[in-house]
Amino acid sequence: MQTLEQQPELAREAQTETRRDKxxxxxxxxxxxxxxxxxxxxxxxxxxxxxxSTGARAIALLDSEHFDLLVTDLRMPKMDxxxxxxxxxxxxxxxxxxxxxxxxxxxxxxxxxxxGVDLFCQKPTTKEEAQAFEACIESLLGREKEAGGFRGVxxxxxxxxxxxxxxxxxxxxxxxxxxxxxxxxxxxxxDVIDAEASSLAGEDAFKEIMSWKTGSFEILPADxxxxxxxxxxxxxxxxxxxxxxxxxxxxxxTKSDTEIxxxxxxxxxxxxxxxxVEFVLEATTDGKAPRAWGVENPEVLLGWAKQTRExxxxxxxxxxxxxxxxxxxxxxxxxxxxxxxxxxxLCIGFRxxxxxxxxxxxxKQVFTKWVS
Amino acid sequence: MGxxxxxFKTSVPELNRIPSGSFTxxxxxxxxxxxxxxxxxxxxxxxxxxxxxxxxxxxQQAQLQLSELIVHYGALKIIxxxxxxxxxxxxxxxxxxxxVALTK
Numbered sequence: 001m002q003t004l005e006q007q008p009e010l011a012r013e014a015q016t017e018t019r020r021d022k023x024x025x026x027x028x029x030x031x032x033x034x035x036x037x038x039x040x041x042x043x044x045x046x047x048x049x050x051x052x053s054t055g056a057r058a059i060a061l062l063d064s065e066h067f068d069l070l071v072t073d074l075r076m077p078k079m080d081x082x083x084x085x086x087x088x089x090x091x092x093x094x095x096x097x098x099x100x101x102x103x104x105x106x107x108x109x110x111x112x113x114x115x116g117v118d119l120f121c122q123k124p125t126t127k128e129e130a131q132a133f134e135a136c137i138e139s140l141l142g143r144e145k146e147a148g149g150f151r152g153v154x155x156x157x158x159x160x161x162x163x164x165x166x167x168x169x170x171x172x173x174x175x176x177x178x179x180x181x182x183x184x185x186x187x188x189x190x191d192v193i194d195a196e197a198s199s200l201a202g203e204d205a206f207k208e209i210m211s212w213k214t215g216s217f218e219i220l221p222a223d224x225x226x227x228x229x230x231x232x233x234x235x236x237x238x239x240x241x242x243x244x245x246x247x248x249x250x251x252x253x254t255k256s257d258t259e260i261x262x263x264x265x266x267x268x269x270x271x272x273x274x275x276x277v278e279f280v281l282e283a284t285t286d287g288k289a290p291r292a293w294g295v296e297n298p299e300v301l302l303g304w305a306k307q308t309r310e311x312x313x314x315x316x317x318x319x320x321x322x323x324x325x326x327x328x329x330x331x332x333x334x335x336x337x338x339x340x341x342x343x344x345x346l347c348i349g350f351r352x353x354x355x356x357x358x359x360x361x362x363x364k365q366v367f368t369k370w371v372s
Numbered sequence: 373m374g375x376x377x378x379x380f381k382t383s384v385p386e387l388n389r390i391p392s393g394s395f396t397x398x399x400x401x402x403x404x405x406x407x408x409x410x411x412x413x414x415x416x417x418x419x420x421x422x423x424x425x426x427x428x429x430x431x432q433q434a435q436l437q438l439s440e441l442i443v444h445y446g447a448l449k450i451i452x453x454x455x456x457x458x459x460x461x462x463x464x465x466x467x468x469x470x471x472v473a474l475t476k
Contacts, residue, residue, distance in 0.1 A: 114446035304434040322446020
């Protein structure tokens with residue numbers, strides 16, 4: 001009798017059996033569900049495949065047991081795929097989402113990505129496309145849910161990703177999303193030629209992006225007409241970024257926030273040190289009392305913030321417009337912003353001389369610090 | 373792959389679109405004008421408008437005196453300006469981004 005060690009095939013199967021991924025497929029056509037089930041069940045990772053012919057039943061299934069991946073059609077009667085995505089993204093933020101549809105309209109593709117799907121696929125029409133789809137699903141299932149790293153290449157730092165792009169002499173645009181911040185890095189023939197992040201450009205933007213430790217990224221087609229603003233080698237850029245990260249980390253831990261908190265006696269003060277910020281108010285969902293810095297009437301402001309959030313979420317659901325992002329209110333005396341997160345709600349007041357773009361960018365920076 | 377022909381449905385329900393355009397509500401909450409496509413239900417415009425007007429009104433009570441509201445959703449941006457108790461509201465679906473190639 002052979003042991004599992006002697007039979008690597010068996011050992012692999014046994015290992016797969018112990019941690020099989022669970023996939024839920026939603027499509028209103030029963031015959032398609034059968035085909036999907038057969039396809040996905042035969043993937044190398046041997047996932048456990050469940051099927052649902054309606055969005056409502058799919059959500060009920062997700063409520064009752066844990067799934068790793070949801071594959072949904074868009075055009076379905078009663079509850080369509082966009083409605084399913086809106087609900088699922090809100091209720092199950094860590095669930096990986098794939099749209100598999102015959103819809104070819106680009107507007108729906110971008111809308112689905114805006115709602116947080118991991119992959120938007122046209123229904124395959126050739127054997128090659130079917131194989132590519134299977135490979136993508138297998139790849140999504142293979143990604144481990146780690147605390148750090150970038151979604152897309154888990155366990156890799158952004159530095160690794162840039163190095164991979166440059167070493168392979170690629171030409172591409174890397175779009176990186178970190179919390180509420182967006183950045184882009186242009187790589188041309190293996191050289192980093194430009195970057196932008198928030199209001200920064202060139203090397204400053206590159207360093208800012210490199211300081212982000214988590215997030216998601218996508219590789220967009222190359223932009224050969226992008227003017228070159230960065231002339232340093234990628235080796236030098238990465239070295240400078242690594243040094244800057246070390247220095248800022250030390251300062252962050254040993255000086256800035258700790259000292260500010262000690263001096264003011266308010267943990268919120270560190271959020272208010274961004275240019276133009278007049279006050280900060282947070283209400284978390286963990287049951288702790290709301291905290292504020294620089295607010296004259298926190299209860300009244302919090303009441304407005306919560307009611308506004310609920311109203312705007314209602315509008316978002318009505319329009320199926322995806323998750324509520326940042327909200328800016330501009331006034332003659334001051335501006336205000338609201339940011340919604342599973343952690344709670346953050347309300348920031350700004351000086352009236354800030355313009356709308358400055359308010360948005362500063363909101364994103366404060367929000368990122370608050371969330372982290 | 374003859375079975376793949378099954379992927380194309382003969383009759384399919386339409387997906388809801390996000391409307392683009394602007395509309396105006398007066399101080400009493402009546403819809404005054406609209407450039408939003410006619411397929412979008414007026415009752416929804418009314419609901420959106422009422423909520424926006426209420427946000428401006430409640431902001432005033434919270435001593436915020438807001439004149440403009442910019443709301444970012446994943447797939448939509450709303451800009452609303454206060455108009456003497458009413459509001460003009462712009463709905464702008466976010467532009468499509470470059471798709472990611474589906475390759476192995």
